[in-house]
Amino acid sequence: DAGITQSPRYKITETGRQVTLMCHQTWSHSYMFWYRQDLGHGLRLIYYSAAADITDKGEVPDGYVVSRSKTENFPLTLESATRSQTSVYFCASSDWMFTGYTFGSGTRLTVV
Amino acid sequence: AQSVTQLDSHVSVSEGTPVLLRCNYSSSYSPSLFWYVQHPNKGLQLLLKYTSAATLVKGINGFEAEFKKSETSFHLTKPSAHMSDAAEYFCVVSDVQGNLIFGKGTKLSVKP
Numbered sequence: 001d002a003g004i005t006q007s008p009r010y011k012i013t014e015t016g017r018q019v020t021l022m023c024h025q026t027w028s029h030s031y032m033f034w035y036r037q038d039l040g041h042g043l044r045l046i047y048y049s050a051a052a053d054i055t056d057k058g059e060v061p062d063g064y065v066v067s068r069s070k071t072e073n074f075p076l077t078l079e080s081a082t083r084s085q086t087s088v089y090f091c092a093s094s095d096w097m098f099t100g101y102t103f104g105s106g107t108r109l110t111v112v
Numbered sequence: 113a114q115s116v117t118q119l120d121s122h123v124s125v126s127e128g129t130p131v132l133l134r135c136n137y138s139s140s141y142s143p144s145l146f147w148y149v150q151h152p153n154k155g156l157q158l159l160l161k162y163t164s165a166a167t168l169v170k171g172i173n174g175f176e177a178e179f180k181k182s183e184t185s186f187h188l189t190k191p192s193a194h195m196s197d198a199a200e201y202f203c204v205v206s207d208v209q210g211n212l213i214f215g216k217g218t219k220l221s222v223k224p
Contacts (some may be wrong), residue, residue, distance in 0.1 A: 035214075042214035043156075043202070056212065058207075092212070101212060106155055
């Protein structure tokens with residue numbers, strides 16, 4: 001089924017552990033984005049990527065690492081998880097003209 | 113820099129009455145503006161978008177929004193609320209890199 005897929009849907013991890021959230025899109029969109037959603041903050045941009053091997057920081061990048069070796073994948077890694085990173089994470093993609101953005105279903109991450 | 117302000121964090125209406133969700137934006141150029149809806153524990157769904165064509169934009173499920181440059185507003189309206197409209201609504205502006213900047217959201221409650 002075409003679209004954008006995030007995995008896992010739910011994840012519980014311990015403080016200090018490394019965890020990777022996966023994002024895969026089948027649209028061949030140039031742009032991909034990672035957002036986090038927290039109560040009272042709406043969605044905030046963590047990182048984005050304009051193409052394979054091109055990534056840039058968003059509003060709240062600290063504690064996160066991204067890579068984009070292939071156009072269709074954009075994993076987000078928390079190198080050493082902290083409780084403040086408990087959140088719902090959304091991946092999104094867009095064509096290069098930004099005519100339409102597609103969001104994944106989200107990953108609910110809890111750091112204990 | 114681009115930004116959006118949603119003027120109400122919570123709006124409550126009765127079923128069958130009009131809905132008004134207010135959004136003001138700040139942008140140094142002619143922006144693209146969006147309204148997204150998020151039902152509880154669900155992902156984000158695009159309601160409508162403005163991209164410098166008609167100032168009155170019609171979206172899905174009977175929603176519409178009017179772009180008013182003089183007032184820097186992009187308010188979302190619906191003539192008659194339905195119980196299924198209860199959700200959180202986000203006003204969004206895109207920046208020059210194509211990143212989406214979200215407002216903090218307005219929670220809409222619909223009373224029977």
